[in-house]
Amino acid sequence: MTTKVLIVGSGPCGVLLCHYLLPRGNYKIDIYDRRSDPRTISFSNYRAYPITLSERGLRALREIDGLEEVVKAQGVEITGTIFHIKNGKSKFVSKKKPLIGIDRTALVINLLEQLTKKFDDSQLNIHFNSKCTQVDLKAKTVTFENETTEELIVNYDLLIGADGCGSVVRKHLLKTEGFKCEQNYVRSQYKTVFLPAPSEEGHNLKLGNMHGWRTEDRITMLAVPQRNKTVSGVVFFPHENNQVTSLSSTEDVRQFFSDNFPEIGKSISDVEVEAFLKRPISKVSRVWCNRYHYGDSVLIMGDAAHAVSPFIGQGCNSALEDAVVLNKLLNDYSDNLVKVVPEFTKHRLADGQALLELSEHTFPLSKWLFFEYVLRMNFARMMNKVFPKYCSPFFFDMLSETTVPYSKILSSAQGWISKVKKSNDKLLQAECLHSLKEV
Ligand SMILES: Cc1cc2nc3c(=O)[nH]c(=O)nc-3n(C[C@H](O)[C@H](O)[C@H](O)COP(=O)(O)OP(=O)(O)OC[C@H]3O[C@@H](n4cnc5c(N)ncnc54)[C@H](O)[C@@H]3O)c2cc1C
Known part of the structure; x- marks a missing residue:
């Protein structure tokens, strides 16, 4: 018998999960995302920020034929971090096993491309611009809104909420008995920064390393040079009393980078200075739950279940690992969802909660x-x-x-x-x- 799986969210977790479920043969998947297809929109219009994949995430990719190679070819290998201290001095901290640095959406694009190469619409249908608005847990239906139809109601045997930290699926679980969850913002907010490939005099940040800066007032900048010589970076800053929210002109922005991150300040372009000023501030959520399932028909995974601050670089790695855990349970219980779905909480909850502790209190x-x-x-x-x-x-x-x-x-x-x-x-x-x- 074919099981009808509905996945809300085509982020790294939702898409990797399809890679695991579809070869099993007994699943038909519809995956819905509220955003546009990232394969068809320009870089400036998508959710771009650099992430690093470590052994945990890479292992999750490795188990699917060809995925690790494709992602590695797209990303950059990072063998350590250079911490930039004042006056041009720096300190290098090496890694025994290299990380892979890749843009979050580039990762999703690669996973999607590989998925659609392997499976056709007899097994998999992907629906973009479709926002999940309602879940009826008793009737096992989900309501979506998209640009053309007003409302679309879809039924499921198994619903997976892989819809990120603001998960609508998780919000509906709140109506079920005994489910508890906390979602709040971490102290840090962030803005991304992108440096173009240098024409004449550009940055001299070393490829193959992550670069880090930290100011007295706890602003942290992380930057990853890319293969095409561009640099993707993120500036994290506390939500109160910070220099970033008070930047009000392009001169302020230039001064801010020159004073705090001189290696970036000398190569940031006028266009990027202006873009940085206009770019909205993003908040980071943390999510704690006491359960990751409902009955034998609903699971929440990835950031929807355990979103964490990015400082220890494990959010995406753990989201990818969730797919490995579910796949193992499907093997162990021969795809019997009555057993597998509650077991997911048993196997994953302690790790999801521990990840929150580690993310908040390592540094x-x-x-x-x-x-x-x-x-x-x-x-x-x-x-x-x-x-x-x-x-x-x-x-x-x-x-x-x-x-x-x-x-x-x-x-x-x-x-x-x-x-x-x-x-x-x-x-x-x-x-x-x-x-x-x-x-
Ligand atoms: C600045 C920054 C740096 C980070 N660095 C790292 C790092 O170095 N290493 C690491 O491991 N992690 C890192 N992370 C965390 C990582 O990005 C997330 O943990 C990861 O993306 C989670 O994947 P996901 O698929 O669970 O959720 P998401 O990536 O959030 O994807 C969820 C998807 O669901 C869709 N969606 C949401 N709501 C709906 C709805 N109502 N209906 C339909 N679709 C919906 C969204 O459009 C999205 O495509 C970082 C995060 C940030 C912000």
Whole structure:
């Protein structure tokens, strides 16, 4: 019997999931996305920002024939991060296993292209510009709005909400008994930055490395040079008391980059300065849930289930890993959804929740504690090198270089995570009191 699967969201999670489900043979999939087909729109009109894929995400691609190769060919291999300090000085932190840097939408385009090469409309139909507005969990139907028809009601056997942090599917689960979820914004907001390929005098950021800057007032910039010599970057800044929201002219923007990120400031073009000024500020959500399923017919996955701040670079990696977890359960329970759907929560919830803890409390706000972080990292790496049998790798290396479950990594780093949480809470409280006094 064919199972009718309806996937809401054609982001990395939704599209990779199709790659896993369709070869099983007993699934017919309709995937809906509220946005336009990214394969047909220009770069300036799509949701562009650089992401890094580590072992976890790459393993998820590797299990599907040809996917890892295609994504690697499109992205850049990153062997370490260059932290730019003042006065042109820098510090390099290497990676044992390289990351792959790729634009989020370029990743989706590659996954879509491979998918439509392999499967035709007898098994797969993709509907863009179709926004999910309602889910009737009892009748097993979903309502979509698109540009031509007013409302489209579609039925399903299995519904997958892979519709990102603002998931409409998840919102409908809130009406079901015992389902709890929290969605809030993290302290950091961001704006993207793009440097064109240099014509004469351009940037000299090294290809094959990620580049990072951090200011005294906790603005962080990350930049990834691309193969075509362009640079994609993101400026993260706290939502309160920051320099970015007060930039009001192109001169301000140029000054901001020259003062804080001189290596970018000297090569940013006038066009990009203007674009940066006009570009809206984006917020980052975190999502915590106590369940990732409903009955035997609904699952939420990826950012819809466990969106996290981008600082440890695991949001997309974990979204891709969700597809691996579901596929394994389908194997283990011979596609019996009555068993598989609730098991997904059992197998994934602890890891999703641990990922939130790790994302929020790996990096301290305090300068001194950050110094301690670097000392701990160097010590743990040395011990692991000398006594690999007795000393496990540094927890951050486990995050980005292995597929060890997040809950295990959190257990091994619990002392540090609790220390950072305490310190960050204290610091933020003190800052809050200080700004109240100023008012
Ligand atoms: C600046 C930044 C940097 C990041 N860097 C990294 C990184 O280095 N490494 C990493 O692993 N992760 C990173 N992430 C996180 C990563 O982008 C996300 O975790 C990942 O995209 C999640 O994939 P997803 O498919 O679950 O959701 P999404 O990528 O959000 O896709 C959801 C899809 O659902 C669609 N949708 C939403 N609502 C509806 C609706 N109502 N109806 C129909 N369709 C809908 C959307 O259009 C979208 O296509 C970063 C995030 C940001 C913002």
